[in-house]
Amino acid sequence: MANLVLTTFDWVPDMPRGHVRDIRVRWALEEAGLPYRVESVPFHHRSAGHFAHQPFGQVPWLTDGDLSIFETGAILLHLGELSGKLMPADPRGRSDVKQWLFAALASVEAASQPWSFFKFSGDTDETPMRAFFDGFLEARLKHMEEVLAGREWLAGAFSIADILMADVLRLVDRFEGLATYDHCRAYVARATSRPSFLKARADQMAHFAAAD
Amino acid sequence: MANLVLTTFDWVPDMPRGHVRDIRVRWALEEAGLPYRVESVPFHHRSAGHFAHQPFGQVPWLTDGDLSIFETGAILLHLGELSGKLMPADPRGRSDVKQWLFAALASVEAASQPWSFFKFSGDTDETPMRAFFDGFLEARLKHMEEVLAGREWLAGAFSIADILMADVLRLVDRFEGLATYDHCRAYVARATSRPSFLKARADQMAHFAAAD
Structure with a gap:
């Protein structure tokens, strides 16, 4: 059973709201019906722990058990391989x-x-x-x-x-x-x-x- | 046995030579020791056949039997999955x-x-x-x-x-x-x-x- 945690910022200015890239991951998770929870990291103070998951200090990243993945393309590919609902089988x-x-x-x-x-x-x-x-x-x-x-x-x-x-x-x-x-x-x-x-x-x- | 054909332009101006993106695919193929051949399409006249393989009229694309793949990222991923020498097993x-x-x-x-x-x-x-x-x-x-x-x-x-x-x-x-x-x-x-x-x-x- 997948144990999926999506991490995004705790806050962003108004302008990017609705367009922060965690939306791509949320969308795929909802589309696949995969259970997940969302965690936050500070927008204003980006820690060494943040950079350990996302080397550019951006969001989102996804953890699946002890696997940690950044880049929305890579996260979507991971979810596509995890679920039968996000890409074809052939x-x-x-x-x-x-x-x-x-x-x-x-x-x-x-x-x-x-x-x-x-x-x-x-x-x-x-x-x-x-x-x-x-x-x-x-x-x-x-x-x-x-x-x-x-x-x-x-x-x-x-x-x-x-x-x-x-x-x-x-x-x-x-x-x-x-x-x-x-x-x-x-x-x-x-x-x-x-x-x-x-x-x-x-x-x-x-x-x-x-x-x- | 893979039957790999890399397609690139027949000619480009001097400036981009050495940087045309087929070099990424050539590099991976050489690194993996996979046999391949190179074909050309006209730089100046891009045909419907070209767009059928690469919808933006760019190069390169790779065919592997009846599979045709554009985007160097996708081509490298395909070669990584084909060869044991381009990505780890775990x-x-x-x-x-x-x-x-x-x-x-x-x-x-x-x-x-x-x-x-x-x-x-x-x-x-x-x-x-x-x-x-x-x-x-x-x-x-x-x-x-x-x-x-x-x-x-x-x-x-x-x-x-x-x-x-x-x-x-x-x-x-x-x-x-x-x-x-x-x-x-x-x-x-x-x-x-x-x-x-x-x-x-x-x-x-x-x-x-x-x-x-």
């Missing part, structure tokens, strides 16, 4: 899920994260480099739009790859970056209407609100 | 390798790639956002410096996680971004002195030179 389906799991991070978030930093900063930069980063994201979204035009989920049934990709695209959508990408926007709406996501988001909001 | 060691594989992409390259775009562009931007991206990379390198102060490789023996992390840090080093990070620089030197890397780089350089 080798080809599993391989597809894994490549899309990496693609969500290394192809899409690699472009959306720098873009989101411009947005978070107040969106006043109008330099050539800003235009470059806009174009970098546009190129990736254009291809995602083609991918999502032809399928409901990235790799057959809903999987950990969709949790990660939808969470990445959800932040783009928050800043209206999906306005001209109908299939991407519909995909985010489809994914985030799942009860597992709604529960995960409500739980994250309640967790941080409890610390105010 | 569950904890494998979990450590996987979290560092994701960390190389989502924690370190997520910061080094935007930084490298400023470098590639001629390094003339002096905006507040440029300072932000510099600080983002510095924060990640500071933590990597602490991690690498205490170990030769990321997860026990040399693994696919080191191939990915060393390749990510190698590009930072090319632009002298590791000047004040002795342990990171030594790690890159240690990883890239391996015969498997030297062969991979020489093969990539020869592959693109043949098309000139």
